[in-house]
Amino acid sequence: MNEAKRQVNAWVFIAPSLILTLVFGVYPIVWALKYMFYDYQGYGEAVFIGLDNFGRMMRDQAFWESVVNTFIYAAGKLIVTIPLSFLLAVILNRALKGRHILRAIYFMPTIISASVMAIVFYVIFNSYNGMVNQLLLKFGIVNAPIDWLGANYALITAIIIAIWGAIGNYMLLFIAGLQNIPEDLYEAASIDGAGPMRKMWSITIPMLGPVLQMIIMLAITVSLKGYESIMVLTEGGPYGKTEVMYLYLYKLFFPVSTGSTSIQQFGYGSAVGFVTALIVGMVTLIYFYISKKLNDVY
């Protein structure tokens, strides 16, 4: 077969994918890398201002508060989601009756749109007359309705919603990892008289090592990046209590809803976008090194 012809054919087949990726995936990043050094409001002329945008960011308290909120949000979500989904995975990986139905039920939330569910939760968590409060009052769990979307609880509510949407996904990833562990290891351990806890620490977790590390890394980046449901639920309010960094970034470019306006600051926004991506990258790297060290210890 003619090799030159094969090369051309391959390129014809790659072309649509490559062009789309370069135009809509790579070019926007280059665009941002340029404009983060400019003062540009989206109209008029863009003025080169060097590193001024980064200086401004250092002093931008609202941005750094959103970074802190992001970490609280991500930590709150992961502390519950990872152990819970791991536990479910271990249980449902065994020959338990009904495990297929249970897996399907736990996974169901992940197929629903985050923004749509945010609207549903917005209605059922509604402060004084939402269904959650009605139920809590009815069963006497609380005496007074909880202001779920108020300043004190909004971030917790956002975390609960995030957990709801995430458990099934990570459960499934863990199950996939668990199924790669050979069954005879457990049998051998049973013969040696190991109990379930012992098996967990000596077989499951070390054998899962790299997969576990990958899944948690994925979970960290996903939870740092998520802002869609918060945007619909609270728009970052009240008083910026649920403002996460990617939502803050969004607002520098577009209004949150058709009714509102945004302060378009494309130059500054590009700089914020760059730093935000850097923060996520750094957290991922730090996690990667720590978990690698831990892996070596085992």
Added chain:
Amino acid sequence: MSTLNIPAKTSASSVSRSDGMKKLLSRILLWIFLLVVAAFAVIPIILAVLGSLKSNLDLTTGSTVLPQEWKFGNYAQAWSAANFARFTWNSVFISIFTTVGTLLVSTMAAYAAARVNFKGKKLYIVIQSATLFISIGAVVLRPQFDLMVSLGLQKSLWGVIIILISAHATTFFMLIGFVRAVPKDLDEAAYIDGCNFYSVYLRIILPLLTPAIGVTGLLVFRGAWNEYILPLVFTMTDPSLQTLTVGLASLKYGVGDAAQSQLMLAGACISILPMIIVYILANKSFMQMTAGSVKG
């Protein structure tokens, strides 16, 4: 001998009985735990469905879980008055064309990358994986929007569809694995029978990939159907182009008095229920693909 045996036997059986009790108890605790989590997963959806059948007054002040009066009219109201017929059409349109386009672009690229060592393949793969890992959030939407303005597509659903198709890296990486799993001998045999590069794609690869295409297509369809921020940005000035997700969220900012909560829930159900039905029919496929990303 016999006098010695009796106490030994009874103590053994009492031990096994307390062991059995322990086992039963831990089984009960296990099932309570599993059912509580299951309830946590399902209750919000059930509340949404039940709430969508209540009157606004019942929803905001009533204290019963079941509707006091079943208001199926909420759906008719959402469908026509709140424009959900239009939103549904737009969502269907975007999802179908995004799915078809993504699958076409990715199967072609996956076939070429799996079968030919073309020049620049490494660079191509690096670019594809970089788009998966680098995320500068909403920043990219701005230049993407400007690009669509210069193409004259910012006021049509095609702008959204093309950008969604451009984000096909995940699908590409899933499919390349499936193409590699198709034995190369089949290609060779087809070439001997007079096929060329293109007809091998059409007659060998695509037919053999059908199950994989079906499953990855489901994931792409779900992504497009659930997409919120991209269609929001592109349809801000033209409500007639809004998708279900965007139209639904805009109800929250509805003009005038108290928000029509029951319409919001009815609208949410119009968006959720088709996905749930697809999921009930094909949940194995959904889960298989998600799990596949770990097994790699």
